[in-house]
Amino acid sequence: MRQVSPRFAVNHMAAPPLDVSAFFALARDHGLTDVQIRDLHFSNPVACAIPAADVRSAATEAGVTIISVNALQRFNDWTPTRQSAAIKLADYAAACGAKTVVLEPVNDGSWACNGERHDSLRVALKALKPILQPRGLIGLIEPLGFRTCSLRSKKQAAEAIAAVDGQSVFRLVHDTFHHTLAGETFLFSELTGLVHISGVNDPTFWIYPDRFLGGSDNGSQIQALLDGGYEGPFSFELIEVVRTLDDLAGALAASIDFIQRRLLTPD
Known part of the structure; x- marks a missing residue:
């Protein structure tokens, strides 16, 4: 049966002091x-x-599932150092009971050549397969919408996954902010392994109105992903301004309620 309402999750980034x-x-x-x-x-x-x-013990005691460890940085710039970091992170993720490892691309504007970016992405995915697969982990590729990013497009990531026959090992992260910022329209619902909810009204900057996450486009993206067959969690992925809230718990509850109501009564 297709998932009809969001299954919410939360990232430790929302509450770093805890x-x-x-x-x-x-x-x-x-x-x-x-x-x-x-x-x-x-x-x-x-x-x-x-x-x-x-x-792992703390998660079991609390009755929660660790869906991911974030993240292997600059994953598509594959080097011996990156390989060592990938193995260390994958070992930790598997040992603590995590299901996935998030893979974040180079985001410093250093790669101008499309061919170089495409080749490097496929090299990295081929190298990551034998690291992730034996540990029972999925690699979650997170394109970033910034113009400085070497991997802005989920389409490009999906093509690379297909090129390395990596459908059993890799999935996409759909971040509502980065999706908007990159100007993407296609959702890749069935290839998505995780959704990050990020409040954004305008593709050029962050806006937090009177809600914890708000964002005029979150509801439509969430609904479209559900309609497209996405069955995974929707995780609150937050930035610095949110972490200064006095009542984080209350704001989180308000956000969940806000999004649920938007889905029931869309504009």
């Missing part, structure tokens, strides 16, 4: 069973060298 146990409790208290943890910045388990077994 340790993993408190973060998992925040999710649980809002009825969310899916969470994302991060490997860089914030109070995260990987950078803080928290044993993966402890993270």
